[in-house]
Amino acid sequence: xxxxxxxxxxxxxxxxxxxxxxxxxxxxxxxxxxxxxxxxxxxxxxxxxxxxxxxxxxxxxxxxxxxxxxxxxxxxxxxxxxxxxxxxxxxxxxxxxxxxxxxxxxxxxxxxxxxxxxxxxxxxxxxxxxxxxxxxxxxxxxxxxxxxxxxxxxxxxxxxxxxxxxxxxxxxxxxxxxxxxxxxxxxxxxxxxxxxxxxxxxxxxxxxxxxxxxxxxxxxxxxxxxxxxxxxxxxxxxxxxxxxxxxxxxxxxxxxxxxxxxxxxxxxxxxxxxxxxxxxxxxxxxxxxxxxxxxxxxxx
Numbered sequence: 001x002x003x004x005x006x007x008x009x010x011x012x013x014x015x016x017x018x019x020x021x022x023x024x025x026x027x028x029x030x031x032x033x034x035x036x037x038x039x040x041x042x043x044x045x046x047x048x049x050x051x052x053x054x055x056x057x058x059x060x061x062x063x064x065x066x067x068x069x070x071x072x073x074x075x076x077x078x079x080x081x082x083x084x085x086x087x088x089x090x091x092x093x094x095x096x097x098x099x100x101x102x103x104x105x106x107x108x109x110x111x112x113x114x115x116x117x118x119x120x121x122x123x124x125x126x127x128x129x130x131x132x133x134x135x136x137x138x139x140x141x142x143x144x145x146x147x148x149x150x151x152x153x154x155x156x157x158x159x160x161x162x163x164x165x166x167x168x169x170x171x172x173x174x175x176x177x178x179x180x181x182x183x184x185x186x187x188x189x190x191x192x193x194x195x196x197x198x199x200x201x202x203x204x205x206x207x208x209x210x211x212x213x214x215x216x217x218x219x220x221x222x223x224x225x226x227x228x229x230x231x232x233x234x235x236x237x238x239x240x241x242x243x244x245x246x247x248x249x250x251x252x253x254x255x256x257x258x259x260x261x262x263x264x265x266x267x268x269x270x271x272x273x274x275x276x277x278x279x280x281x282x283x284x285x286x287x288x289x290x291x292x293x294x295x296x297x298x299x300x
Contacts, residue, residue, distance in 0.1 A: 033068045036061060037080050054088060054097040056164055059108030066115055078119070085112050085125075093124030099135040102151035104164045107132055111168050114175065133172055136165065142209045145183070146190045155209040157191055159230040163237035170244035184241065185251035191234070192258050195222065200282055201265030205230040228281045232298025235262055266299055 026034075062081050069077030088096050088109075097106055110132040117125035140148040142155060147165055149158040166184055173180045194207040206223040208216035215223050238259045245252050269281045276296035278284045 027071075029064075029068050030072065033065050033077065037065070037076075054095075054106055054109060056105040056108040058084065059111055062109065062112040066112070081112050082116060085109070085116055085128075089124060089128055091124075093127035095128045095131045099131055100151075102135065102139050102148065104139070104147055104149055104161045107135065107165045107168050108163070111171065114168065114171050118175065129172065132168065136169060142190075144190055145186060147187060149206070156206055156213070157194065157209075158206040159191065159195065159203055159227075160205075160233035162187060162191055163233040163240070166237050167240035167244070170241045174244045181246065181249050181251055184245070185254055188238065188241075188255055188258055192261075196261075197226065200226075200268075201261055202226045202269070202282055203231055203234060203262070225283075226281050228277050228279050228292050228295030229298070231262070231266065231281065232295040235259070235266075236298050238262070270299075 024031075062084055065077050065080055069075075069081070090096065099106070110129060113125050113129050113132070116122070117129060136147075140151060140154065142148065142157060146157045147161060148154060149156045149161045166187055169180060169184055172178065173184070191207070192203065195203040195205075197204065203226065204222040205225060205227040206215075208221040208223075210216075211218055211221040217224070238255055242252070242255055242259070245255060266277065266281070269284070270277060271284065271291060274291055276291050276293070277299060278289050279292040279295070280286060280289050281295075283289055
């Protein structure tokens, strides 16, 4: 118990000291990122700010740090990204993660590696990036070519998987001039084709090609609910991918069309009183349903 109290005290001290270091007049984005950078993982001994496992969360967080770096020019933000990624590389630039798990979530932190390589031109980052690109080259797919969400979730495409894989895939394609644009566009098109509810325009969270999962509708293969956060991931996947997608490519219009349809659909389900969205978007009066912050942030 005493050890637990001491650990909690350390966390509180670090958190409040982090907040104190940033003027109250600083933008909220800078205050949030500075707090993030001063978090510490005391249970396994890793240094402050270093994620404990290779997960999509660190990819999302480091992308936020990158945006604040662009906005402020403060090198501490770039240095934080660098230290966060260097933790996962050996001296030769080999990533300490299991690519053969074929988890699409594991692609997301590769975006931070892309930033590091584009800034430093250090070959160790390129080697790490190629490991992630290699995963996509052999990643299991549905019969028509959609990436499985994970090897342990066979035959399944999830909305959030589009965010996990496609922005990295698109940025890689720009930097190394690979023509993967049809494959990238197809991922979004197939996901919408399978998951979109024709009545509401909203998208179900997941689709099981095999229709064997316990949660899957035996006729459609779809999951039972329209989950706000999953639709949020899909929305920002489109926006982030379109940043890289060639303006003159014939498939670009399809992605814009998907984004427009999605935007029109979610607007109809925005809660008029609060301005945000429910966790299960289309069931606002359902018992225990609640207004959900992260989905709403992604839609905004």
